[in-house]
Amino acid sequence: MTAARLLRTTVLVALPVLAAAHAAPVVSTFGPLRNRTMPRLAGRGRADHVALTFDDGPDPLSTPFFLRALAERKVTATFFLLGRQARRSPGLVREIADAGHEIGIHGWHHRPLLLRGPRATYDDFARARDTVGDLAGRPPALFRPPYGVMSTAAHLAARRLGLTPVLWTSWGEDWTARATPxxxxxxxxxxxxxxxxxxxxxxxxxxxxxxxxxALGALPRILDTCEDRGLSVGPLREHGWYGGEAPLI
Structure with a gap:
């Protein structure tokens, strides 16, 4: 076998293996499996507490309404910001931080990580982390992937940048046209x-x-239900979830 043919054969064998390794973390997208076997990634925390998180902001047309609703209830939350959105509304990022909310990043662009290689993934995270950190006055420590889909490159980039990935245990399916409060x-x-x-x-x-x-219309009702169930509501930093040796439920 010639050297060129051997190289081609090796590449053909290696490519599926590398692709499978890159995509392996996608199993965490399946909520029931994640919640049961990956409590840290799912954001499982204190049994008497619920972490409230928001994605895709900041947006000057909508985020201020959420900030006002949360302020009225004296509740703080975790906002996972898109870097491109933060750059467009720097004052709103500072307003979120000044209100006492926790800030994480949702990447720079809202694009599937499975379609990105290691370098593009790292650059996206780093750009979002640095931009959001400069605007908020504090480097973010949390990361949530677009669509909730992780990759091996995403895990490695997050570790290098000091970011902890976290998904969720419960969502509202509030992104569809048919959603109602x-x-x-x-x-x-x-x-x-x-x-x-x-x-x-x-x-x-x-x-x-x-x-x-x-989502805005549902927010007061969600907070009421948590209160009726004896659950406090706050950001992930109060969830007994990351940092130190807090137990996972």
Missing amino acids: ESVHRTVTGDLHGGGTILLHDSDCTSAPGAWRS
Whole structure:
């Protein structure tokens, strides 16, 4: 066998193996499996607490309404910001931070990580981390992947950048055109238990136009339900989830 033919054969054999390794973390996208076997990645925390998180902001057309609603209830949350959105609304990033909310990153672009190689993944995370950190006055420590889909390159890039990935245990499906406050509340609370992490969206930049209104309308009802169940609500930093040796439920 010639050297060229041997090289081609080796490449053909190696490519599927490398592709499988890159995509292996996609199994964490399956919520029931993640919640049961990957509690740290799912954001499982204190049994008497629920972590409230928002993705895809900041958006000057919608995020201020969420900040106002949270302030009225004296609740803080974790906002996973897109770098490109933060760059467009720097004052809003500072407003989120000044209100006492925790800030993480959602990447620079809202693009599937499975379609990105190691260098592009690292550059995307680093750009978002540095931009958001400069605007917020503090480097973010948390990362949530677009669509909740991780890759091996994403795990490695997050580790190099000092970012902890976290997904969720309960979401509202609030990104669709058919979502309503009632459907979002029903979907979130039907799958919500103490120690869970809620995902909502404070922007429709990657969702159906106006979809954020369903999340905003559901928010007071979700907080009421948590209160009725004896669960406190706050950001991930209060969730007994990451940092130190806090037990996972």
